[in-house]
Amino acid sequence: MVLAAPCYICGKPAVLDGLCAECYDGAHPLVHVASPLEIQTCKRCGSVKVPGGWKTIILSSSEADELVKRQIDRLLSQQVERMVKTAEVSYEIENRLDRVVHIRLKAVGQSHPALAPHEEEYPVEVRLSYSTCDTCGMISGGYHEAILQIRADGRDVTEAEEQEMLDIVTRIAAKEYGRDSKAYATERDKTRKGFDLELGSEHMCRLVADEIQSAYLAERKENYKLVGQEKGGKRKYRVTILLRLPRWTVGDFVKVGDKPCQVVAVGKGSLTCHDLATGERFTITPKSSSWRLLAFAAPESDKRQYQVLSRAYGQPAQLMDARTFEMTDINQEQLDPDLVPGETAFFIIIDNKLYALPKDHSLSPPASSE
Structure with a gap:
């Protein structure tokens, strides 16, 4: 009868590299995570600061709890190092204060193919700090790359038409959110015969203008205005797109x-x-x-x-x-x-x-x- 060598840490029968299963798992953790962790978020929109900029958080609802969870998801995706690539990682929020969240991180997997799966738990403190992201800063400062002007030929733009076009702007902004950091409208100015929209992104302005032009068969004119220079000396222009709706509408x-x-x-x-x-x-x-x-x-x-x-x-x-x-x-x-x-x-x-x-x-x- 051959007796297994004892684990050199605890004395139990060794199964792998001179260690018992429990000690081997302890010496080869599934994940590595530090505590406390710090996360910087935008107070206005909930975006998370990441290396190189800000990451937009897209929510399925307006619940504050979901926002915090998505922010922590983003943080853990960067800060949790999987020592075993196949390990399954989850967490539970145990306590939440204004700027501190205590979570319990759980990892399930195998430290070695020859060993049975096991679970590991790590208490982690998440510290939140707040600032303003680049996009919200541009919105606050009124930054815009394009102006969209809506007029009608020989008549006023109706309230129904205006609302339909604002709905188009909202829908396109929501679609571009997360892909275009300047997909927003900063201001709407009513005029005697229509209204003007200041849009953060020229790209978004063109998407909106294309859809309105097709939907209303509007005439289109564009012009550019020099508004300054970039750091490298390149001239910076702002585009103005004028859409003139036809005199007739449905029913005329x-x-x-x-x-x-x-x-x-x-x-x-x-x-x-x-x-x-x-x-x-x-x-x-x-x-x-x-x-x-x-x-x-x-x-x-x-x-x-x-x-x-x-x-x-x-x-x-x-x-x-x-x-x-x-x-x-x-x-x-x-x-x-x-x-x-x-x-x-x-x-x-x-x-x-x-x-x-x-x-x-x-x-x-x-x-x-x-």
């Missing part, structure tokens, strides 16, 4: 050449119109040959309500203006066949001619292309 009336139409949809670089004379729908884009023939005719508010007084086969239909009570005649073919005397319908007068609007007056996606 336009003429495409000699065709009187109602705008039923705008977006994705195209305009969908309802031909008031034929009832057909068609789509045009700024690249279409007919685009240069597009002209504003009347706002949607100019539509008028009429009551059908009489309809007889072979005879013009008789209508009465619901506001002025004036009587007028119209060809039967221009009316919805289901419209009966006593009912009302909307009409629009373009070039002194009365055109019937669809009975349901619906504004819907295109049915055909031109």
Whole structure:
């Protein structure tokens, strides 16, 4: 019978390199971590200071506990050295004060393939300090690389349009957050005919401008202004992008050449119109040959309500203006066949001619292309 040599530390039977399993695990820890650890965070946004700059923390909720946990995750990813690459590391927060968090770090793994897995625990003190990250500093100082100006041709930008565009800015800023340190808007200035946005990043400004231009078929102009020099002597410019929305919006009336139409949809670089004379729908884009023939005719508010007084086969239909009570005649073919005397319908007068609007007056996606 061969007796195993004793562990030279505790005297138990040795299993590996002259050590018992417990002493071998103790001499070959799964991880190494110091205590206390220090972490510098931004008081405003929660970013963490890392070598070379700041690391943005992206949260799934606004809970303060989640922010602290994500900050500690970032810290431990840098400060915990895995002596065994396959070790699983986790931790629990045991106590939290304003600037100190006590955690218990746990590691599970094998110090050697010949040994059974074991668990190690380490009490760690995390000390927090607060400052302002580069991005929040730029926001506070009003730093911006670009200005986006929104105007409309011959009208005011509506509140609905303004809100839709601000939603676009918010969505793109959220998408770029963490990738572009200057993806923010610092200020919004209302003007008599629109509004201006100061954007931290020229890249983000172009993303916003591209989407708004496509969604509203806006005209675009750009100019650059010299605002200083960088450290190396390179000139620094600020870009201003002007987007001018067309005079018409969905529901308004336009003429495409000699065709009187109602705008039923705008977006994705195209305009969908309802031909008031034929009832057909068609789509045009700024690249279409007919685009240069597009002209504003009347706002949607100019539509008028009429009551059908009489309809007889072979005879013009008789209508009465619901506001002025004036009587007028119209060809039967221009009316919805289901419209009966006593009912009302909307009409629009373009070039002194009365055109019937669809009975349901619906504004819907295109049915055909031109």
